[in-house]
Amino acid sequence: MHSFGYRANALLTFSVTALAFICAIASFSDKFSNQNPSAEIQILNINRLKKQSYGNDEVSLTLDISADLQSLFTWNTKQVFAFVAAEYESPMNSLNQVSLWDVIIPDKEHAKFRIQTSNKYRFIDQGHNLRGKEFNLTLHWHVMPKTGKMLADKIVMPGYSLPDAYK
């Protein structure tokens, strides 16, 4: 009952169980945080709206993104992944979501920001439906914890539109 093997086994089992319990509590504590993030996106300029050689439309635009995601950070947060996506409908597709820009926010200080940037990823349609298209811009965030359950949500900002003709 007191051999090294038994003691090592008991110690190992206990420490693993205790660690698992602590991880679960850490994750659970995230439920009590009050979260009220805010964001605003403006389109500064539509740089190009063109038709590619294979017939798909492509847009290049410059965005002004300002957001305050500081309230998402808790002591159990490792990073927040935020991205901006354009959402629209087309004749063939009930929903198209295209990610335009993203950022990894490592801590609370960086979570309040304003940035002006052109789209990081190409905005290409499946087809040529983008002229005059109305679309939503959504800011999504994904809270990645140090341990436990991940949390994702978004703010939808409707009412943006593209020019009626290629430019």
Added chain:
Amino acid sequence: MSWIGETVDSIKSIKIRQLLTQAVTLGMIVTSALIIWKAMMCVTGTESPVVVVLSGSMEPGFQRGDILLLRMTKDPIRTGEIVVFKIDGRDIPIVHRVIEVHERKTTGKVDVLTKGDNNDVDDIDLYADGQMWLHRHHIMGRAVGFLPYVGWVTIIMTEKPIIKYLLIGAMGLLVITSKD
């Protein structure tokens, strides 16, 4: 002279019974582990409820050696979700984020494009030749939870199989030599 035969017989029968009990106990342990694994598959809705992160393409969020807890529901696939998918003809599951979704009006089928957070380009080069999009049947699950560092055990056992054999050998030895 018959008492020699009797003693020999009784010794033999004790050993056999003990051996059988040990074998049954071992079988019970292995079977309950299997039951737990299959039950997790049912509850989470995916063939692999747990995966180990093998590459650095999702850093700094997920490091090599972390464990991801997966779930698969019938909910539609949307941008921002971290999904685990397998390319046709390849065994290794890949954990990346969805950055583009196109859902057909008529069939409800989706075209999905993914990218690792830490990669500069999207995953088009990872897909099979000529494949431009992922579809629902490629996707095994969504990551919903995460445990750091625990997956290193699996990585070590896969990359240095000698450790796996050593461990199994040691466990087998323990079972045989234990007095109960």
